[in-house]
Amino acid sequence: MxxxxxxxxxxxxxxxxxxxxxxxxxxxxxxxxxxxxxxxxxxxxxxxxxxxxxxxxxxxxxxxxxxxxxxxxxxxxxxxxxxxxxxxxxxxxxxxxxxxxxxxxxxxxxxxxxxxxxxxxxxxxxxxxxxxxxxxxxxxxxxxxxxxxxxxxxxxxxxxxxxxxxxxxxxxxxxxxxxxxxxxxxxxxxxxGSMVVEFEVEGVAAHSGINHAHGASAIDALARKILALHALTDPALGITTNVGCVQGGIVPNMVAPHARAQLDVRFTADTDMDALYGRIREIVEAESIPRTRGRITDMRRTMxxxxxxxxxxxxxxxxxxxxxxxxxxxxxxxxxxxxxxxxxxxxxxxxxxxxxxxxxxxxxxxxxxxxxxxxxxxxxxxxxxx
Missing domain, CATH: 3.40.630.10 (Zn peptidases)
Known part of the structure; x- marks a missing residue:
């Protein structure tokens, strides 16, 4: 032309x-x-x-x-x-x-x-x-x-x-x-890139006044996991973590038997995503307090x-x-x-x-x-x- x-x-x-x-x-x-x-x-x-x-x-x-x-x-x-x-x-x-x-x-x-x-x-x-x-x-x-x-x-x-x-x-x-x-x-x-990790924590229900010690609070365990997950934020590496949604418990006078949350993660093209996701999984699955258990239920990633x-x-x-x-x-x-x-x-x-x-x-x-x-x-x- x-x-x-x-x-x-x-x-x-x-x-x-x-x-x-x-x-x-x-x-x-x-x-x-x-x-x-x-x-x-x-x-x-x-x-x-x-x-x-x-x-x-x-x-x-x-x-x-x-x-x-x-x-x-x-x-x-x-x-x-x-x-x-x-x-x-x-x-x-x-x-x-x-x-x-x-x-x-x-x-x-x-x-x-x-x-x-x-x-x-x-x-x-x-x-x-x-x-x-x-x-x-x-x-x-x-x-x-x-x-x-x-x-x-x-x-x-x-x-x-x-x-x-x-x-x-x-x-x-x-x-x-x-x-x-x-x-x-x-x-x-x-x-x-972004990654959303949904996870839940199982605890042991108990009356919070009569037999508090018999319970294991899923909310307590979730709170500890949130602190650990937020500690993964590293501005120098371009990594940020934010638990933006939480739900849990049934009534105030019950030790919470269940809790769940959603974690948002942002990362750069230089991030070792397998290593980062492995650390997140470790935190979620760790027994933050005795007799509680966490697991990842869903993960979505954008490159x-x-x-x-x-x-x-x-x-x-x-x-x-x-x-x-x-x-x-x-x-x-x-x-x-x-x-x-x-x-x-x-x-x-x-x-x-x-x-x-x-x-x-x-x-x-x-x-x-x-x-x-x-x-x-x-x-x-x-x-x-x-």
Whole structure:
């Protein structure tokens, strides 16, 4: 393809995206006002249907992969030139919010910011990816092949989709994951991995006043385990541990026969995970006090995201400069599916969605002014991979 054709195609792409701000906002409102919490199958499906309708109207072929218990994954392809491996635009359709949240606090715009459940994490990123795909589809064979893959269970560690995501990652040349841009405006070039360990402790019940000594408190044992688990935190090594949920006991005047908890662990790509998990298991299974017993009941892990290759970051930075903004990469403690794609060996850049803040809270927002320029920068970066 001649340089002149490439330049004309890139300018046409930029011009078209420049006029899509209101359309982007309208589509964002549609999907934010749909509850799609993890495991809310109907809600995730409804979001996927809205996005499919938009993509198919743009002439982009879409198919769903059913994920029983979670909803569907959306899989779409823009053939482009048909030469070489495609570029993957990735996202997730599930949120952390329970059913009824959208009705209680629907989409709204205030002072240039959009608010609503999942507006930043990551429904705005889904919309951005959809419009970038449409822009590239309009270029026809002037664009490289592109694939969109939107999953349905990322917020709970991708238990049902991780294998499929990694399989898709092995079939593409690069991945752009549209998690929200940082509050600073930066991209994400590295992430910690996460591990959730659920465990329980069994004790011996007894009346706490009449025969206290005959009991063995599961809550007492759990408290000791929590202290030991929290002591595994090592900021210098990038490891943090946090028991964030606890339950136990029956009534105040009974020595607790049972207790359970959930531990969140964050770690870097340099962490020896087998050794760390082994230490956690030792603490959980240790007889913290006589006649108590602990065991792990479940473990879910999200892989850390390896550092984005410098060439991929530089490509996006040059594209961003062309449309009027500068950006850098930064590391974050939050985990995402970009850890899965990078662990598959595919160059991955994350945080390419619009800028947003306060995810997972009622204050979550998206900076609407960043929609168009970040869509333009991403589209240019994809063209630059040819």
């Amino acid at each position: 001649q340089d002149k054709e490439v330049a004309q195609g890139a300018q046409a792409l930029l011009d078209w995206l420049q006029g899509q701000h209101q359309a982007m906002q309208d589509l964002l409102q549609k999907i934010v006002d749909i509850d799609s919490g993890s495991r809310h199958e109907a809600g995730v499906q409804a979001v996927a249907e809205v996005l499919r309708a938009h993509l198919e109207a743009a002439g982009i072929a879409v198919r769903f992969h059913a994920v029983p218990g979670y909803g569907v994954c959306l899989d779409a392809k823009v053939p482009g030139s048909g030469e070489g491996l495609p570029v993957l635009l990735m996202g997730h359709m599930d949120t952390v919010y329970p059913e009824g949240t959208a009705a209680r606090r629907p989409f709204r715009v205030e002072d240039g910011r959009a608010y609503g459940p999942g507006v930043a994490d990551m429904k705005s990123g889904l919309v951005l990816n959809v419009f970038v795909a449409e822009a590239l589809a309009r270029l026809g064979r002037q664009a490289p092949p592109v694939r969109l893959f939107f999953s349905c269970d990322e917020e709970i560690g991708s238990p049902a989709t991780r294998d499929r995501i990694m399989a898709v990652a092995r079939e593409v040349r690069a991945v752009f994951n549209a998690e929200p841009g940082r509050v600073s405006g930066n991209l994400v070039t590295g992430r910690k 850390p995201m390896a550092t984005t290759p410098a060439a991929l970051l530089s490509l996006y930075q040059r594209s961003a400069e062309r449309v009027g903004f500068t950006v850098d990469g930064e590391f974050t403690g939050g985990a995402a599916d970009s850890g899965l794609t990078s662990s598959a060996g595919t160059p991955t850049l994350c945080g390419t969605g619009p800028v947003g803040g306060h995810p997972h809270t009622e204050r979550e927002y998206c900076e609407l002014s960043t929609f168009v320029p970040r869509a333009q920068a991403l589209a240019l970066a994809i063209l630059g991979l040819q």
